[in-house]
Amino acid sequence: MDYKIIVKEGESGRIDSYIAGQVEISRSKIQTLIREGKVYLNGHCAIAKEKVEPEDIITFEYIEDTSLDVKATKMELDIVYEDDDIMVIDKPKGLVTHPAAGNFDSTLVNGLKAYTDSLSSIGGEFRPGIVHRLDKDTSGLLVVAKNDQAHVFLADQLQDKTCYRKYYAIVKGVIEHDEGEIDAPIGRDRKDRQKMAVVSDGKPAKTEFTVLNRFGDSTLLDVELKTGRTHQIRVHMKYIGHPVLNDPKYDPNHVFDDKGQYLHAYFLSFIHPRTRSRVTFESPMPSYMREYIERRTK
Numbered sequence: 001m002d003y004k005i006i007v008k009e010g011e012s013g014r015i016d017s018y019i020a021g022q023v024e025i026s027r028s029k030i031q032t033l034i035r036e037g038k039v040y041l042n043g044h045c046a047i048a049k050e051k052v053e054p055e056d057i058i059t060f061e062y063i064e065d066t067s068l069d070v071k072a073t074k075m076e077l078d079i080v081y082e083d084d085d086i087m088v089i090d091k092p093k094g095l096v097t098h099p100a101a102g103n104f105d106s107t108l109v110n111g112l113k114a115y116t117d118s119l120s121s122i123g124g125e126f127r128p129g130i131v132h133r134l135d136k137d138t139s140g141l142l143v144v145a146k147n148d149q150a151h152v153f154l155a156d157q158l159q160d161k162t163c164y165r166k167y168y169a170i171v172k173g174v175i176e177h178d179e180g181e182i183d184a185p186i187g188r189d190r191k192d193r194q195k196m197a198v199v200s201d202g203k204p205a206k207t208e209f210t211v212l213n214r215f216g217d218s219t220l221l222d223v224e225l226k227t228g229r230t231h232q233i234r235v236h237m238k239y240i241g242h243p244v245l246n247d248p249k250y251d252p253n254h255v256f257d258d259k260g261q262y263l264h265a266y267f268l269s270f271i272h273p274r275t276r277s278r279v280t281f282e283s284p285m286p287s288y289m290r291e292y293i294e295r296r297t298k
Helices: 015-020 027-035 108-115 148-160 232-239 287-297
Strands: 002-006 039-041 057-061 079-082 086-091 139-145 164-172 179-183 186-188 196-198 206-214 218-225 263-271 278-282
Touching (some): 015 027, 027 039, 086 108, 139 148, 148 263, 164 287, 179 232, 206 232
Antiparallel strands (some): 002 057, 079 086, 164 218, 206 218
8 A cells, every 4th residue: 555644734753653643554564664765755765763844745655464474484593692682693695584575484584483482573573573684695694683672772773873784795896996985875776676776865875895805807895884775785886886796686697606696794793782782793704705715816
């Protein structure tokens, strides 16, 4: 269903709270829609803590599917850390983070539901515990919230940019500069709704990178996310002419196997929701990336 809400005279407030007061959709689901870039305020992608004022126009699409039940599916989970509030998972390449069209039974969420009954409810039925996600073929670290208080605390850190995430990325071509910053807004690709792109009315997005090694026709990068937009690294690297190696979505004409993009979330650091101390986790570079580098450096 398509929604269009015009803020009335004398009304204002945070956009998520305001929408929840106007429609029969929970605030948590509205927050999810905002994080996914599906809510627009006056034509631009809304930000979670953005305020609305009289005559502002809010538009979004929401489809409630109550016919599907997310099943618990036993699977091997690489649990790096766990306590009463959080889990840190090292997700393998090829595993989808949460259920979506075409895959409702074999995602990380299905595995989490088989492992524990303690998952936050903020993400709704399809995303319990999921604070942030990794693309199917991006491997590496992500944090899972085991209760709503932890989820809110972690989500605020993502919003306030005090949760630090770093990736190893192998990209096409040789980047001459030793380091760089890409500051370009990201939104839905106007020609293909399944993809994201750098667009003038997108959400602010910033990516920093440092060159670790150069090969004959590719470059190994240490990439740090300063924001967390969908497909951010993949979109930004394509934007500067160095798409992530073997990316079937953003560089389909140069895919050489079915392993997907060469991207690994190796570093994750955040303030623990209970202890209020910073915790840091690292994941070693996966074999598919190490083998590529070894072949290029012989």
